[in-house]
Amino acid sequence: MGTDTIKKYEKEFLLGLYERMFLIREFEEQVKFLFLEGVMPGTIHQCQGQEATAVGVCTALNNDDFITSTHRPHGHALAKGVSPESMLIELFGGVTGCCKGKGGSMHIGDVDKGMLPAIAIVGGGIPLATGMGLAFKMKKTPQVVATFFGDGATSEGAFHEGINMAAIWDLPVVFVCENNFYGASTHVNKVTRLKCIADRAAGYGIRGETVDGNDVLAVYEAAQTAVQECRDGKGPVLLELETYRITGHSRRDACQYQPKEERERWKNNEPIGAFGRVLVTRDDVDEGDLEAIRSQVEQTVVSAIKVGRSAPEPTVADLLTDVYA
Amino acid sequence: MSERQLTMAMAINEAIGNEMRRNKELILLGQDIGPYGGTFGVYRGLYDEFGEDRVKDGPLCEAATTGFGVGLALAGMPTIVEIEFIDFMTLASDALCNQAAKMRYFFGGQVQIPLVVRTPIVNRLGLGAQHSQSLEAWLMHVPGLRVMVPSNATDAKGLMLSAIRDGNPCVFIEHVRLYGQKAPVPEADVPIELGKLRVAREGKDISLITYSGMVKPCLDAAEALAAEGVDCEVLDLRTLAPLDREGIWSSVRKTGRAVIAHEAVKTAGVGAEIGQTIMEGAFDYLQAPVVRVASRDLPIPTGTLQNLVFPDTADVVQAVKEVMQ
Numbered sequence: 132m133g134t135d136t137i138k139k140y141e142k143e144f145l146l147g148l149y150e151r152m153f154l155i156r157e158f159e160e161q162v163k164f165l166f167l168e169g170v171m172p173g174t175i176h177q178c179q180g181q182e183a184t185a186v187g188v189c190t191a192l193n194n195d196d197f198i199t200s201t202h203r204p205h206g207h208a209l210a211k212g213v214s215p216e217s218m219l220i221e222l223f224g225g226v227t228g229c230c231k232g233k234g235g236s237m238h239i240g241d242v243d244k245g246m247l248p249a250i251a252i253v254g255g256g257i258p259l260a261t262g263m264g265l266a267f268k269m270k271k272t273p274q275v276v277a278t279f280f281g282d283g284a285t286s287e288g289a290f291h292e293g294i295n296m297a298a299i300w301d302l303p304v305v306f307v308c309e310n311n312f313y314g315a316s317t318h319v320n321k322v323t324r325l326k327c328i329a330d331r332a333a334g335y336g337i338r339g340e341t342v343d344g345n346d347v348l349a350v351y352e353a354a355q356t357a358v359q360e361c362r363d364g365k366g367p368v369l370l371e372l373e374t375y376r377i378t379g380h381s382r383r384d385a386c387q388y389q390p391k392e393e394r395e396r397w398k399n400n401e402p403i404g405a406f407g408r409v410l411v412t413r414d415d416v417d418e419g420d421l422e423a424i425r426s427q428v429e430q431t432v433v434s435a436i437k438v439g440r441s442a443p444e445p446t447v448a449d450l451l452t453d454v455y456a
Numbered sequence: 457m458s459e460r461q462l463t464m465a466m467a468i469n470e471a472i473g474n475e476m477r478r479n480k481e482l483i484l485l486g487q488d489i490g491p492y493g494g495t496f497g498v499y500r501g502l503y504d505e506f507g508e509d510r511v512k513d514g515p516l517c518e519a520a521t522t523g524f525g526v527g528l529a530l531a532g533m534p535t536i537v538e539i540e541f542i543d544f545m546t547l548a549s550d551a552l553c554n555q556a557a558k559m560r561y562f563f564g565g566q567v568q569i570p571l572v573v574r575t576p577i578v579n580r581l582g583l584g585a586q587h588s589q590s591l592e593a594w595l596m597h598v599p600g601l602r603v604m605v606p607s608n609a610t611d612a613k614g615l616m617l618s619a620i621r622d623g624n625p626c627v628f629i630e631h632v633r634l635y636g637q638k639a640p641v642p643e644a645d646v647p648i649e650l651g652k653l654r655v656a657r658e659g660k661d662i663s664l665i666t667y668s669g670m671v672k673p674c675l676d677a678a679e680a681l682a683a684e685g686v687d688c689e690v691l692d693l694r695t696l697a698p699l700d701r702e703g704i705w706s707s708v709r710k711t712g713r714a715v716i717a718h719e720a721v722k723t724a725g726v727g728a729e730i731g732q733t734i735m736e737g738a739f740d741y742l743q744a745p746v747v748r749v750a751s752r753d754l755p756i757p758t759g760t761l762q763n764l765v766f767p768d769t770a771d772v773v774q775a776v777k778e779v780m781q
Contacts, residue, residue: 231564238562247530248563252554258520259555262527269509269533292520299515453565454600456623
């Protein structure tokens with residue numbers, strides 16, 4: 132991300148990217164505290180450090196384009212426009228949450244925002260996204276599906292089968308691999324001989340590309356190209372976004388498998404700080420602008436938490452609804 | 457004028473063809489379902505009429521094919537997936553049991569999944585352990601799924617119409633031995649209400665509770681027993697989920713005795729569920745313990761050994777005699 136790239140875009144657009152990435156960070160940090168305080172039920176899989184992948188890809192999508200997500204869905208949801216209130220209510224198990232308090236952290240989503248419920252079986256969302264892609268193609272709508280998954284999912288049969296089906300039928304699906312180098316605790320080098328996950332694309336006869344997943348503009352531009360290819364009937368595309376999780380895999384994970392030096396290096400290159408440093412090289416942006424965004428986002432999250440904590444719980448009658456249509 | 461007779465395969469074909477004419481968004485997915493007409497020929501003629509976009513031959517990947525069907529259904533396109541043998545449902549199970557069956561619930565009712573998975577039980581043909589099973593109890597065990605088990609062409613048409621129009625994930629279990637059996641099938645499209653068993657033969661002494669491939673052996677047993685003065689009532693369950701508990705109770709309260717018959721292995725089979733259902737709603741009426749007739753708890757062997765595994769009419773007769781003593 133150079134100072135030249137940053138000058139190509141409108142200030143408002145760039146500050147919007149910054150704001151959405153910071154919203155994800157702040158949301159995740161506050162949720163982490165709520166868990167540590169013991170006031171939030173369930174478990175959580177968080178995405179601190181991976182904000183640029185979610186925001187870069189979702190910014191390249193329209194509201195009626197769809198995403199599928201994983202057990203680590205908070206960032207994707209916020210980036211696609213799901214409201215922090217409806218997510219926090221859901222995390223607290225409230226009946227007015229985005230899944231009526233029945234889904235929890237691992238199934239966050241909102242159809243009106245173009246997000247299926249997050250799918251917590253690794254790789255499980257890939258065939259579904261592909262099927263949606265065929266529906267869009269058959270209905271002749273210009274919609275695109277972006278399916279997020281991690282490096283771990285690329286060892287799943289569902290990845291191979293789903294991507295192959297999308298390839299043979301030229302479906303409008305962007306396969307977004309967030310390569311954070313660890314499937315839970317297992318390094319990606321232990322599970323594939325390939326240096327690059329994007330190289331797998333050749334095996335399916337489609338285009339693949341590896342991108343710096345901590346550079347929000349690089350992600351955005353790569354996603355925009357991929358989305359356009361899909362809209363033009365030249366999909367699917369496999370995007371590999373290299374990033375790093377600077378928090379645990381799940382609530383109790385202290386990340387001892389991440390070498391200290393590696394972790395520090397990635398922390399120093401975490402996407403929000405990196406983007407902020409480039410942003411202020413513009414004449415029309417200064418640290419005060421960023422500070423104002425941060426403090427506004429903090430307020431948003433504080434009030435969303437307040438709403439979340441006070442939301443009504445489901446009743447026994449709610450238990451029995453929505454099993455069948 | 458005699459009523460029109462169709463084979464069960466033709467009845468299913470007719471139901472699907474008529475629904476495809478009525479609903480232009482309904483599509484078929486599977487392997488060898490195009491010009492080949494499906495492994496057992498159920499789709500004969502549909503490819504010629506509806507073309508390759510709606511009768512879609514895909515790669516050999518049951519997992520992604522089923523997940524793909526879920527994705528199509530989520531995007532508003534009702535889909536019928538064919539799995540060539542019920543034994544291969546093991547491959548389809550994540551998409552079906554973890555995704556399709558649960559998604560509406562954990563998503564707070566935001567989506568509907570109009571998906572039918574058709575799959576046949578294929579047995580007594582010497583095909584060995586991986587092509588001879590009856591896995592319906594596994595599927596009945598998953599809340600969120602519907603499970604149909606027709607025993608004849610008449611019911612197969614009505615139940616298939618209901619399955620397609622139901623709007624929920626349905627597993628439609630056919631039986632290869634019944635595909636060629638003829639029965640009167642109305643030309644009009646009349647759906648059969650799910651969760652309503654059929655009294656295949658009225659009787660007052662004992663209830664034979666069965667479905668799919670064991671209905672005919674039970675009717676034959678009832679005829680043989682009638683000659684000996686035992687008046688059997690034969691219940692054809694037609695759907696396992698929902699299960700017609702009231703219908704079972706009503707019969708057993710009348711007869712005071714019950715034999716349950718199925719071709720699946722005995723342990724943790726459908727018979728266990730029905731037996732316990734009887735305990736819960738008709739215990740006070742029982743004059744003798746409930747008996748199960750089922751396959752032996754073995755992988756299915758080929759050759760002559762298989763004949764020692766599956767139950768037949770004589771086994772039903774013997775079980776009834778035990779209960780009547």
